[in-house]
Amino acid sequence: MVSKRLSLALLLLIVVMAAAGCRTTAKEGRTEETLKLGLIPVEDNFPFFVAEEEGLFNKAGLKVELIPFNSARDRDLALQAGNIDGEVADIVAAALLRKGGTPVKIVSLTMGSTPAEGRFALVARPGTAVNRPEQLKGATLGISENTIIEYVADRLLMEAGVDPGSVQKVAVPQIPERLQLLLGGRLEAALLPDPFATLAEKKGGRVILDDTKLQRNLSQVVLIFREDAIKEKGAAIKKVLQLYGEAADMVSSHPEKYRELFVAKARIPEELKDTYLSPRFSPPRLPAEREVADVQDWMVAKKLLPAPYSYAELVDGTFVPAGGENK
Template sequence: MMKAKQRIIILLLAGLLVLTAASCSSQKAADPATETLKLGVLSLEDILPMVVANEKGYFAEEGLTVELIPFQSTVESQSAIQSGDIDGMMNDMVVAALLKESGTDLKVTSVTLEATDERRRFAIVVSPDSDIKTVADLKGRELGISFNSIIEYTTDEMLVAAGVSPEEVNKTAIPKIPVRLEMLINNNIEAANLPDPLITFAEFNGCKTIIDDRGRSIS
């Protein structure tokens, strides 16, 4: 039990990106027994350690009350942290930089999982009925993404790596990740950039991956 708890804590420290308003650290320390730490999360594999820690009571054992608040897009979590509705969030470095530039006081406390030569984090996936076979086939076609985020950044990098200019592709804003996934599976959009494990789910439902970020050092 103790070893399992230690593994979860290590994952929480090393495997997650949580953006916390820096102003919180300057305020008088709140009583953890009465205050709830509200963290905005996206439905990605990165949140698994937090979910397990919450369900197993590891946060409570440390005197913390944590509420995980799900969001469907980075846009929604951005708005929530700017309005003070949440204390921190799991998001990406592009969003963090944009928030910092706009004057939002925040800190990056830890970094998420990253792509390796064996593990993918993001991929451009095409719908089950699409005739798109290669990245070059995306020229002039619609590609669902979330603008001003790691999704757009990795999309552009993968396109360039395959010899396609981002300007040659019709990038379409579909910020809500579940909506983007559903539209792709139902052939309502021909291609989209998805994070894992949604890539795997899309493939299970007949979609095809034409390029991913493994070994590219972009995520």
């Protein structure tokens, strides 16, 4: 009888320990749940790499995997397939993903809270006689078609009083190729982001229009997530945004400290590695309604969207403070 009681007690103890082990494993599984972010190695994404380098994610008990992509197309395909939870993109990409059947939402700006962040410039080729926007009429202009690049080009021209339809747009999706065609004189002008715009200037190009000189930012960069990831990993997303803000402040306060990492992670051209500093980054905030609407109005006019999405359909306002129009 004693033996039976002892055996029963041992059996109960084993069951209890097994149950406790299952609970611990489940709890640990939740703690170690991976948040996968797709990033193109450019300066826009640099604070995420700083957060990784400084161990901010690990210190906060988060497992964040930064997955690099060489092109926006590959990044977007990975998001559509569910291979990543979110990505750093732009408002055009967010709307097109939603149109294509992948329910995503913008959770924050990562660059573009002020006009000075994320410089894009319309640069004329070296040796050109063009020095005013109106002289671009009839000129070849290198862009990436149906993207934020073309949106910025059109808006810059319109702000300068030039009809975007009066220039000859040439689709050159790859930025390095666009730069080389410009420097080689095969394009009269090109729309380039930094650091390529700065490099074009260094090699004799002439900046005709610069979006950092406007009253508001045109080329906003946003962090987007699949809606299922927002539902299942919302706490992790909120913490990542807090840590992103910390890393952004580190970079903005001490750019020289991170120069070596910046050159490596943002693929800074060799000619600029000793002089070009990372840009300043603002704390996370939401894009203003007008900013989201303006991009979508352009997309509707281009027949990229049948109708604009409402702000609530495209933006999740639960993670960071709302922001006014950037000025």
